[in-house]
Every structure is written in C-alpha cells, then in structure tokens.
Amino acid sequence: GALPGWDDVESLLHGAYERSAAATDGVVADYIPILAAVDPDLFGICVAEVDGGVHAVGDAVHEFSIQSISKAFTYALVCQEIGHEVVGVRIGVNNTGLAFNSVVALELNDGHPMNPMVNAGAIATTALVPGVTPTAKWEFVQDGLSRFAGRRLTLDVTVYESEAATNLRNRGIAQLLESYGRLDVDPLDAVDVYTKQCSLRVNTRDLAIMGATLADGGVNPVTGERVVDESICRDTLSVLAATGFYERSGEWLFEIGVPGKSGVSGGIVTIAPGKAGLATFSPRLDSAGNSVRGQRATAYLSRTLGLNVFASG
Numbered sequence: 001g002a003l004p005g006w007d008d009v010e011s012l013l014h015g016a017y018e019r020s021a022a023a024t025d026g027v028v029a030d031y032i033p034i035l036a037a038v039d040p041d042l043f044g045i046c047v048a049e050v051d052g053g054v055h056a057v058g059d060a061v062h063e064f065s066i067q068s069i070s071k072a073f074t075y076a077l078v079c080q081e082i083g084h085e086v087v088g089v090r091i092g093v094n095n096t097g098l099a100f101n102s103v104v105a106l107e108l109n110d111g112h113p114m115n116p117m118v119n120a121g122a123i124a125t126t127a128l129v130p131g132v133t134p135t136a137k138w139e140f141v142q143d144g145l146s147r148f149a150g151r152r153l154t155l156d157v158t159v160y161e162s163e164a165a166t167n168l169r170n171r172g173i174a175q176l177l178e179s180y181g182r183l184d185v186d187p188l189d190a191v192d193v194y195t196k197q198c199s200l201r202v203n204t205r206d207l208a209i210m211g212a213t214l215a216d217g218g219v220n221p222v223t224g225e226r227v228v229d230e231s232i233c234r235d236t237l238s239v240l241a242a243t244g245f246y247e248r249s250g251e252w253l254f255e256i257g258v259p260g261k262s263g264v265s266g267g268i269v270t271i272a273p274g275k276a277g278l279a280t281f282s283p284r285l286d287s288a289g290n291s292v293r294g295q296r297a298t299a300y301l302s303r304t305l306g307l308n309v310f311a312s313g
C-alpha cells in the first residue's frame with residue numbers, strides 16, 4: 001500500500017526532525033576543502049510520494065553538492081543505455097567491505113571495481129556514459145540527473161574547483177583502473193566528468209523526487225516523464241541495498257530495511273519501492289561518511305511509515 005494519510009506523514013516528518021535534531025555527533029567532511037565551510041547545523045527532510053505529493057521540514061530547500069548520491073542515478077542511466085549485463089560484468093554488484101575511496105579493493109580484485117557506489121566503480125561507470133567527448137558525457141549526466149529531479153540541475157563551480165584541485169586520490173584510482181585495462185577512456189577525463197557529476201547542486205526536495213522516480217518504476221511523479229525503465233529501477237535498488245552505504249550497508253539495511261544512498265556533503269536519499277522517495281540533509285558524518293542525523297531521521301521514518309521491505313505486516 002501507499003503511505004499513511006497526508007496529515008500523518010506531515011506530523012511524522014516533524015517528529016523525525018525533532019528527534020534527530022539533537023544529535024550533534026559526527027564531523028563535517030573536510031578532505032574536499034570547501035565542504036568544511038558548511039554550517040554543520042543545517043538539517044532538512046523531504047518526502048516525495050509516488051502520487052506526486054511532497055512533504056518538507058527544516059532546511060529542505062538549502063542547496064548542497066550531490067556528491068556520491070549521483071552515483072546511483074548515473075548507474076541507472078548507464079544501465080538504461082548499455083544494459084545491466086554489460087555494466088554488471090564490468091563494474092559488479094558486490095560490496096567491497098571497504099571505504100568508498102579504497103584502493104585496496106582494486107588491488108585485491110585484479111583492478112575490478114566491484115560495485116558502482118564506491119569511487120572506483122563510479123568513475124568506471126561514468127566512463128561508460130555515452131558520448132565521444134568528456135563534454136558530451138558531462139551533458140548526458142547533467143541532463144539525465146535533471147530529468148530524475150524534474151528541474152535543471154546546475155554545477156556548483158566552487159565545489160567542483162575545490163575537489164578538482166585536491167582529488168589526487170580519485171586520479172590515482174582512475175589511473176589504477178587504466179593500468180588494469182579497465183577503462184576505455186582517458187582516466188583524468190573520466191575523473192573530471194565524475195567530479196562535475198558530484199558537484200551538481202541539489203536540495204532535499206530534488207533528492208526526494210529523484211528517489212521517488214526510482215520508487216515509481218522510473219516515471220518522475222511530479223513531471224510525469226519516464227526517465228528509465230521499471231527493470232532499471234529494480235536493478236538500481238538491488239545494488240543500493242547491497243552497497244549504498246559502503247562498508248555500513250549491512251547495518252543500514254538491518255536498521256532501515258529499504259535501499260538508499262549517502263553522499264559526503266551530508267545528503268541521503270532513500271527509496272521505498274512503490275511508495276516514496278525520502279531525502280535528508282545534515283552535514284555531520286559518521287566514520288564511513290554517512291550523515292548521522294540523516295540515518296536517525298530515516299530510521300524513525302522507516303519505522304513509523306512502515307517502509308521496511310522485509311517486514312511481513
């Protein structure tokens with residue numbers, strides 16, 4: 001079934017906000033220098049139902065860079081274009097059990113990136129985006145993520161320049177992929193498109209609608225546009241369930257029971273299939289790079305809205 005009635009969802013959203021706002025543990029990411037400048041107390045929650053209704057509380061329209069949440073949507077778009085079989089062979093669907101920016105996982109697996117939600121797999125996925133030039137690939141990503149959001153998403157140039165100037169590790173990962181023969185394009189070009197992808201500006205409303213599009217079998221519930229096929233949503237959600245929170249993916253699935261994806265700027269998108277997309281933004285992160293308040297608020301909402309896909313009743 002769908003979510004509870006409108007007023008119930010509104011009050012549960014406020015309840016999630018109030019119960020989670022007190023949490024001030026965790027730290028803001030600073031390995032991308034500009035991210036350290038964020039106000040750590042910002043906190044917003046948004047829920048977009050598959051019928052197009054949108055609920056919001058707190059700093060729900062504050063904009064931030066999408067970061068790793070973009071990986072889920074680029075993966076869906078690439079599967080739509082070239083098929084999940086090819087992507088499955090080249091990128092994989094298994095958890096690495098290691099941090100998102102690990103090079104160890106690559107070294108242990110003959111350079112195979114293992115899944116599209118860690119940096120190695122995401123850079124390799126972005127390299128598979130259609131387009132002969134890096135500009136064409138970037139436009140494909142920007143257009144596609146914008147269709148998921150239902151509005152034109154733009155590049156946060158300050159975030160892009162801050163990350164591009166300091167992303168030695170991602171450049172190293174891409175060159176390692178190339179050394180194993182796992183990239184068909186120039187590694188630094190692939191990292192550059194990936195860095196732009198991570199620097200797209202969104203708010204929790206955008207993320208909730210992007211999530212709701214995956215929850216709705218690929219049709220954006222606000223614009224009515226089909227973005228990807230239903231089967232692509234199913235594939236993407238399976239991958240997120242296994243890998244969306246890196247080495248903490250098991251704990252997330254155990255606690256919350258629906259697929260989701262985090263990003264290092266503090267966003268989380270959660271997808272309740274057939275029901276809704278949920279998004280939270282709060283910049284303080286746990287040691288795996290997942291928003292502390294976002295996890296709490298989402299756990300509360302999953303319980304009270306009855307979202308856990310493993311619950312029989």
Ligand code: GLN
Binds near residue numbers: 069100170265289
């Ligand atoms: N752009 C960031 C990076 O590549 C994304 C990481 C994240 O959100 N976990 O390091």
